[in-house]
Amino acid sequence: MSVILVFLLVIAGFAGWWLSHQRLMAKPWLEQGVIGDTIGLEGSTLPTAKIGLGVFLAVVGCLFALFTSAYFMRMALSDWQALPLPRVLWFNTGVLVLSSIALQCASVAARRGQIDTVRLGLATAGLTALAFLIGQLVAWRELTADGYLLTANPANSFFYLITGMHGLHILGGLVGLGRTAAGAWNGARPERLRLSVELCAMYWHFLLFVWLAIFALLAGWAASFIEICRQLLT
Amino acid sequence: MVDVTPADAVPPAEVAEMELYHPHSWWTKYVFSQDAKVIAIQYSATATAIGMVALVLSWMMRLQLGFPGTFDFITPEAYYQFITMHGMIMVIYLLTALFLGGFGNYLIPLMVGARDMVFPYVNMLSYWIYLLAVLVLVSSFFAPGGPTGAGWTLYPPQAIMTGTPGGQDWGIMLMLVSLILFIIGFTMGGLNYVVTVLQGRTRGMTLMRMPLTVWGIFTATVMALLAFPALFVACVMMLFDRALGTSFFMPAIVEMGEQLQHGGGSPILFQHLFWFFGHPEVYIVALPAFGIVSDLISTHARKNIFGYRMMVWAIVGIGALSFIVWAHHMYVSGMHPYFGFFFATTTLIIAIPTAIKVYNWVLTLWRGDIHLTIPMLFALAFIVTFVNGGLTGLFLGNVVVDVPLSDTMFVVAHFHMVMGVAPILVIFGAIYHWYPKVTGRMLNEAMGQFHFWVTFLGAYLIFFPMHYIGLMGVPRRYNELTDMTVMTESAHNLNSFISIMAFLVGFAQVVFLFNLIWSIRHGREAGGNPWRATTLEWQTAETPPAHGNFGKELPIVYRWAYDYSVPGAKEDFIPQNMPGSSREPA
Numbered sequence: 001m002s003v004i005l006v007f008l009l010v011i012a013g014f015a016g017w018w019l020s021h022q023r024l025m026a027k028p029w030l031e032q033g034v035i036g037d038t039i040g041l042e043g044s045t046l047p048t049a050k051i052g053l054g055v056f057l058a059v060v061g062c063l064f065a066l067f068t069s070a071y072f073m074r075m076a077l078s079d080w081q082a083l084p085l086p087r088v089l090w091f092n093t094g095v096l097v098l099s100s101i102a103l104q105c106a107s108v109a110a111r112r113g114q115i116d117t118v119r120l121g122l123a124t125a126g127l128t129a130l131a132f133l134i135g136q137l138v139a140w141r142e143l144t145a146d147g148y149l150l151t152a153n154p155a156n157s158f159f160y161l162i163t164g165m166h167g168l169h170i171l172g173g174l175v176g177l178g179r180t181a182a183g184a185w186n187g188a189r190p191e192r193l194r195l196s197v198e199l200c201a202m203y204w205h206f207l208l209f210v211w212l213a214i215f216a217l218l219a220g221w222a223a224s225f226i227e228i229c230r231q232l233l234t
Numbered sequence: 235m236v237d238v239t240p241a242d243a244v245p246p247a248e249v250a251e252m253e254l255y256h257p258h259s260w261w262t263k264y265v266f267s268q269d270a271k272v273i274a275i276q277y278s279a280t281a282t283a284i285g286m287v288a289l290v291l292s293w294m295m296r297l298q299l300g301f302p303g304t305f306d307f308i309t310p311e312a313y314y315q316f317i318t319m320h321g322m323i324m325v326i327y328l329l330t331a332l333f334l335g336g337f338g339n340y341l342i343p344l345m346v347g348a349r350d351m352v353f354p355y356v357n358m359l360s361y362w363i364y365l366l367a368v369l370v371l372v373s374s375f376f377a378p379g380g381p382t383g384a385g386w387t388l389y390p391p392q393a394i395m396t397g398t399p400g401g402q403d404w405g406i407m408l409m410l411v412s413l414i415l416f417i418i419g420f421t422m423g424g425l426n427y428v429v430t431v432l433q434g435r436t437r438g439m440t441l442m443r444m445p446l447t448v449w450g451i452f453t454a455t456v457m458a459l460l461a462f463p464a465l466f467v468a469c470v471m472m473l474f475d476r477a478l479g480t481s482f483f484m485p486a487i488v489e490m491g492e493q494l495q496h497g498g499g500s501p502i503l504f505q506h507l508f509w510f511f512g513h514p515e516v517y518i519v520a521l522p523a524f525g526i527v528s529d530l531i532s533t534h535a536r537k538n539i540f541g542y543r544m545m546v547w548a549i550v551g552i553g554a555l556s557f558i559v560w561a562h563h564m565y566v567s568g569m570h571p572y573f574g575f576f577f578a579t580t581t582l583i584i585a586i587p588t589a590i591k592v593y594n595w596v597l598t599l600w601r602g603d604i605h606l607t608i609p610m611l612f613a614l615a616f617i618v619t620f621v622n623g624g625l626t627g628l629f630l631g632n633v634v635v636d637v638p639l640s641d642t643m644f645v646v647a648h649f650h651m652v653m654g655v656a657p658i659l660v661i662f663g664a665i666y667h668w669y670p671k672v673t674g675r676m677l678n679e680a681m682g683q684f685h686f687w688v689t690f691l692g693a694y695l696i697f698f699p700m701h702y703i704g705l706m707g708v709p710r711r712y713n714e715l716t717d718m719t720v721m722t723e724s725a726h727n728l729n730s731f732i733s734i735m736a737f738l739v740g741f742a743q744v745v746f747l748f749n750l751i752w753s754i755r756h757g758r759e760a761g762g763n764p765w766r767a768t769t770l771e772w773q774t775a776e777t778p779p780a781h782g783n784f785g786k787e788l789p790i791v792y793r794w795a796y797d798y799s800v801p802g803a804k805e806d807f808i809p810q811n812m813p814g815s816s817r818e819p820a
Binding site: 001004005008011012015019022023024025026027028029031032033034043044048051052055056058059062063066067070073074077078079080150151154157161165 | 459463
């Protein structure tokens with residue numbers, strides 16, 4: 001359970017940092033009148049939707065941290081046999097990086113009001129994300145064709161489970177991206193479009209980060225990394 | 235005395251307005267409503283309905299335990315199904331849904347001075363997914379093989395094997411799917427509760443001016459958002475084990491002489507995941523109760539809450555600590571003694587902030603102008619019950635004491651006191667307190683008194699003797715307690731007595747439900763602020779509050795939520811939105 005505890009420590013750090021800016025030492029029984037106009041105690045100046053997405057991503061991060069914890073605990077048992085990763089995963093990683101870059105470009109373009117670039121960026125991101133999903137299915141097919149079936153070994157089960165979970169999140173993101181794209185083509189208000197594109201970009205970067213972490217986990221590098229950490233500590 | 239800014243120097247509050255959805259038809263106003271108040275009532279009604287099912291299930295169990303062999307229809311399988319569904323429904327579908335979905339939805343926007351939740355559409359979805367989860371759960375009663383009988387903790391491997399009711403039928407699958415749906419729905423609602431507290435507060439409502447109710451619900455929601463994923467992971471992996479034949483949790487096992495295809499999995503892994511959710515869950519239910527009870531006591535004792543800052547810190551501290559105590563539910567799983575030592579220590583450390591809260595409640599009462607209204611009676615009953623349950627928690631938190639007691643009725647008595655009866659008492663108190671705001675009418679006082687005394691005393695008569703028979707060694711989880719050396723004549727009589735009391739307390743709840751419905755039409759008119767309380771929900775222009783909560787302008791907050799009996803003030807309460815300094819200079 002160490003992975004999830006480290007993750008929660010990070011969250012607790014954030015929460016502590018935020019709380020420390022909220023005048024927790026105040027003595028509200030002595031203070032009257034309106035306070036906080038200047039120091040923003042009534043909420044952040046960030047758009048509410050971004051904060052909402054941020055909280056949601058913390059939950060998603062928690063989910064994957066828990067899968068990782070379970071992965072390490074199950075891995076320690078004797079019947080674990082690591083499976084060879086299909087080469088296509090490298091291609092998928094590249095495609096997902098492209099997808100993230102495209103959305104970043106769209107986000108920059110939305111800030112500058114270049115609607116054509118926004119549309120191009122959104123379309124590229126959507127297509128590359130679809131390509132990523134198809135690539136993941138290809139990886140699944142390769143593995144099953146080579147006899148690495150879901151039930152044959154826990155390593156296989158985790159591979160399908162975790163990549164599947166990640167894929168579902170990408171799929172959910174594509175729904176949001178589709179709605180943003182619909183807005184971009186049907187002339188949504190510029191500031192609204194900008195916010196939607198920025199939210200998509202945030203979500204995409206996060207899922208890219210999760211994918212890189214999962215990739216490292218499934219490839220076994222994460223385990224060796226933790227092994228090194230453990231040796232350094234002992 | 236610090237006047238931070240002169241009140242009239244402040245421009246009229248226009249905190250960034252949210253886009254409020256305005257309903258156009260009866261359907262969008264009352265059924266597919268995006269108004270948090272309507273969603274709150276939908277959540278509460280659904281949770282109460284499914285809670286009544288769980289109540290009846292507990293009667294069935296008590297029939298079997300109190301009068302073994304009398305009722306033929308309670309087979310061992312049926313008994314385990316009752317026990318499982320009773321536990322799961324009460325903990326998740328009733329308590330969690332009612333505190334966060336019900337009270338959270340109703341109170342957060344009103345108490346922080348917002349027009350609605352920040353994402354009303356997602357909030358609406360949250361309820362409908364919750365309802366779907368409940369329907370899936372209920373459907374398992376009608377599925378072939380009936381609901382699962384795995385015990386509410388659903389421990390593998392037995393949960394998905396042939397001998398367990400529903401293990402190889404539909405029961406366990408429907409339970410897991412229902413939980414997964416619940417978690418998805420809850421996450422949608424939880425995002426709303428958290429972000430509304432973060433971003434929806436009106437001008438002047440700093441965090442340290444929020445009523446403790448909001449603090450409790452807010453912290454509990456943050457915890458739930460981080461803890462429920464663990465249950466989600468456990469459910470998904472068990473669903474894979476059961477439906478697709480993987481071996482996440484399933485060890486190599488021979489069933490009825492046949493080697494199953496599973497092998498190598500770890501049931502302990504499931505326990506870790508389950509309790510990583512399961513222990514925070516206790517505080518997910520308790521923290522809103524702590525918050526609500528603080529407000530009830532302060533309002534009905536006409537005195538400011540003692541140690542507000544300490545109360546806030548304690549809530550946050552308990553929330554954080556509760557993530558590192560989960561393995562105290564697993565002392566008997568054969569863990570390393572040092573782990574047991576670590577978790578016993580963290581468990582006992584939680585007693586510190588909890589005790590701070592109890593002392594502060596008592597000190598708030600000290601020399602207060604105590605009005606023994608029904609909400610106050612329930613709040614006082616909560617303190618007593620919670621202390622009681624907390625003390626037996628000190629027993630069970632220690633490994634050496636827990637090991638012999640772990641499989642006895644003592645544990646059942648402990649957790650029913652601390653997370654069954656205590657939060658339910660707060661829920662009742664809160665309903666008596668806020669019902670006038672929700673409906674505009676008071677609940678009937680006589681029926682309320684009857685309900686309180688039967689429930690409070692009855693709950694003690696049920697669970698207090700249970701500690702004794704637990705100490706005598708009467709085991710839990712057994713459907714038949716005859717023919718055991720520990721079941722002496724007196725233990726058996728005590729068991730029958732507990733069963734009769736359980737029926738009595740259950741029937742008292744029918745009076746309560748009748749009161750809820752009867753008072754909508756026949757209750758005394760309440761007016762806008764019957765308890766003369768300070769918090770914003772009592773200062774709305776209309777009662778019940780209209781769509782958008784506050785009239786044209788959002789209220790501006792000038793003070794904390796506990797200005798009761800301020801020396802020199804005209805009345806014994808000063809609402810949070812009352813401008814200017816109304817105190818005599820010190």
